[in-house]
Amino acid sequence: TARAYLYPALSRRNLTVHTGALTQRILLEHGRAVGVEYMMDGQKREARVAREVLLSAGSYNSPQILLLSGVGPADELKAMAIAPLHDLPGVGRTLSEHPNYINFYRLRERNGVTKALRLDRATALVARWFLRHDGIYASNGAAANVFLRTEAGLDRPDIQLTPSSVHGGAKLWFPGVTKPPLYGFSIRIGVMHPRSRGWVKLRSTNPSDKPRIQFNMYQAPEDMATMIRGVRACRDLFGHSPLREMIDRELFPGVDLQSDAQLAEVIRKEGGHRSHPVGTCRMGLGDDAVVDAQLRVRGIEGLRVIDASIMPDVPGGNTNIPAIMIGERAADMIRGRSLPPADLGA
Numbered sequence: 001t002a003r004a005y006l007y008p009a010l011s012r013r014n015l016t017v018h019t020g021a022l023t024q025r026i027l028l029e030h031g032r033a034v035g036v037e038y039m040m041d042g043q044k045r046e047a048r049v050a051r052e053v054l055l056s057a058g059s060y061n062s063p064q065i066l067l068l069s070g071v072g073p074a075d076e077l078k079a080m081a082i083a084p085l086h087d088l089p090g091v092g093r094t095l096s097e098h099p100n101y102i103n104f105y106r107l108r109e110r111n112g113v114t115k116a117l118r119l120d121r122a123t124a125l126v127a128r129w130f131l132r133h134d135g136i137y138a139s140n141g142a143a144a145n146v147f148l149r150t151e152a153g154l155d156r157p158d159i160q161l162t163p164s165s166v167h168g169g170a171k172l173w174f175p176g177v178t179k180p181p182l183y184g185f186s187i188r189i190g191v192m193h194p195r196s197r198g199w200v201k202l203r204s205t206n207p208s209d210k211p212r213i214q215f216n217m218y219q220a221p222e223d224m225a226t227m228i229r230g231v232r233a234c235r236d237l238f239g240h241s242p243l244r245e246m247i248d249r250e251l252f253p254g255v256d257l258q259s260d261a262q263l264a265e266v267i268r269k270e271g272g273h274r275s276h277p278v279g280t281c282r283m284g285l286g287d288d289a290v291v292d293a294q295l296r297v298r299g300i301e302g303l304r305v306i307d308a309s310i311m312p313d314v315p316g317g318n319t320n321i322p323a324i325m326i327g328e329r330a331a332d333m334i335r336g337r338s339l340p341p342a343d344l345g346a
Helices: 002-009 058-068 074-079 113-117 119-132 221-237 260-270 320-335
Strands: 022-029 032-040 043-048 053-055 099-107 146-148 159-164 184-191 199-201 212-214 247-252 303-305
Touching: 022 043, 022 058, 032 053, 053 058, 058 199, 099 221, 099 260, 113 119, 159 221, 184 221, 221 260
Parallel strands: 053 303
Antiparallel strands: 022 032, 032 043, 099 184, 099 247, 146 159, 159 184, 199 212
8 A cells, every 4th residue: 555655655845754753642723733742762752734634544543642642531531541532432443353363274194284384395385486586475365255155045255265375373393403394284264243342452551561451352242153063164164075185184272172162162262353453533424433424533523543443333244445445435525526326317
């Protein structure tokens, strides 16, 4: 995105880019955003605006910056000794994320990316990638994405499977120097439409301190039920030819774990997330909404949030392209651009 949008504009007179800067807070005066306070080179600085402040720090840092600026749930702000300048209960709430779990299989033969991790081969493949931008190291190792319904009657896929021709614990190896490698592959299972909701809160009033993040993953029983069905769907998929003939055995979670209770326990212990957080500055109506349909912060003039935090719900897929779309759409809103009416014919 930087190469596509920012780099071509770097020579513009009306653009200044600061790197190595840390936002402290948004400056608010009489209910209006008038600038940003930030630290750079050990000094506190201000950038004042004539029109609007555009906050685009992501689903964790955008709510953190709003809270540090006195915008958010008044009781939480008071508890942190921050003067509430605008009581907005939804800031940092309704965090939504894709639960994630990985099945791991051992291969019968010495196949997959593990072969390419032998030190001498890896060195040559890195050189090939650097010089020619191709080869196996030009790929992330994920050959496909599978979206499927785990129950009849669903109107859309509820599980995403991402097979990878290597496993998460794979490392560089060399005969006689390291332990013999384990040839295996993994498949990442993601719940596409989780119902559980979490939150982001301040850890302290120091902007350098990372915020507190609570996913509340699997709080909704439906999310765990969906993930368990996803694990079973993986087993069914890899129990058919030609994949069945490639596999020696399931190493994780292991075929000895069969009941819902056993799978739920290991999923809670070993599961993770897809780094697809959304919802902490939710767009919409109601008390928990933070921005309106124009991405303007409700109750504050001259301030918009433009990132994945405004999504009311996590989409049924990766969030990268939707986040870029939000940026493009917001740019059109700010510039007053709109699409012409569709020509639908007679």
